[in-house]
Amino acid sequence: MEIRTKAALTTVIRAQGRAALVVNVRSRRGRRHFAEVRQRLQAAGLDLMGVWPVSDPADLPQRLASAATCGADLVVVGGGDGTLSEACHQLAHRDVCLGVLPLGTTNNFARSLGLPLNLSEAVRTLTEGKVADVDLGHAAGRHFANLTSLGVSVLVAEHVPHGLKRLLGRAAYPLTALALLPRHQPFRARLRVDGEVYELATHQLNIANGSFHAGRAIAADAGVDDRLLVVYRLGDANRLRLTAATVRQALYGPYRPLARSPFLTADKLWLETDPPLDLDIDGEIRGRTPVQITLEANALRVMVRPSFRDT
Structure with a gap:
């Protein structure tokens, strides 16, 4: 599979806005902000090709896999570190970009990336930011x-x-x-x-x-x-x-x-x-x-x- 350059993927996301949204509505702020998040992303010009609110953690891997293969260039994931860890596992080495909405308790991954924890600023980063490559750890498969x-x-x-x-x-x-x-x-x-x-x-x-x-x-x-x-x-x-x-x-x-x-x-x-x-x-x-x-x-x-x- 051909992997686009970071600059090319950034350009495509800004120009075409093809996105998918997956939110863990069991997370600390997921249920409270799900409707708002969806509205903010659409208002920011993103074309949501699929939307998956997830209430059962067992469904999360399949929902993320669906989001990764629905044709979106940006997969926006809202939840805590456990949700984002599963997203990283599903999106690793793929030609798609993860968009982080920090809706958890400690939000360690978002903090490591220097992302804003404020919801409006996090959405702005999704539309005005850039694509970067970051490392992942690997343990026990x-x-x-x-x-x-x-x-x-x-x-x-x-x-x-x-x-x-x-x-x-x-x-x-x-x-x-x-x-x-x-x-x-x-x-x-x-x-x-x-x-x-x-x-x-x-x-x-x-x-x-x-x-x-x-x-x-x-x-x-x-x-x-x-x-x-x-x-x-x-x-x-x-x-x-x-x-x-x-x-x-x-x-x-x-x-x-x-x-x-x-x-x-x-x-x-x-x-x-x-x-x-x-x-x-x-x-x-x-x-x-x-x-x-x-x-x-x-x-x-x-x-x-x-x-x-x-x-």
Whole structure:
């Protein structure tokens, strides 16, 4: 299949406006804004060739696949990071562009792309922005946009109340983690990177493609198109030190460069744990250790602001 250049695809989207719309109406703001989003896109001159409101997450892969093959050049997806992760998986290496409407709780992928979280500005980016190529991670047969993690985050993903997310937004995640931490057991992890072996004990290990985690910047120079996966643990086997490390990361992460501890960078790694553990891939429990995690450079086309540095 022929892949158009970024400039050519940008020109076609602006000139012809062929678009599809998929919105997770179970997301924090999806149901509330679905009708408004549709109206705003049409008012902005986009020709909606297909519109899919999705209330059952099980239907999302098929709806996104339909959107990707309906003849649209721009597939606009509204929802949280889990919805956008599925969109990235479906649209990876295709000659179509993803348009992001951040309607979730933490919106890590949108933040990594430097996209506005305001709905009107997000729609303006879809019609006045440019097409960029960004990286995706790959683990357990799935592409991921932002983060693969294991440990406490898996419990949080399984148990955070949907109503609490609606009420408190991203604050629901650390509150749920604090409630679950007393019963969580530490684990040992072994990472193989470029022939080197790293062993550690922790309650939480993260492998990031994007530059945001829980709505906070991971590091000063982390990016979604830097050709790097960023590996870092929070604390060690001690629960109190996990809490302290989480607070430090939230406070100082945006100012620390990747060259400093606790970060390890790679484009491919092999991960084993004792005991074997489930993986949280962009908020969804998919796969299990041992696992190979890789970076796929320039795997996704996405609409970004004109000021976005596309490397």
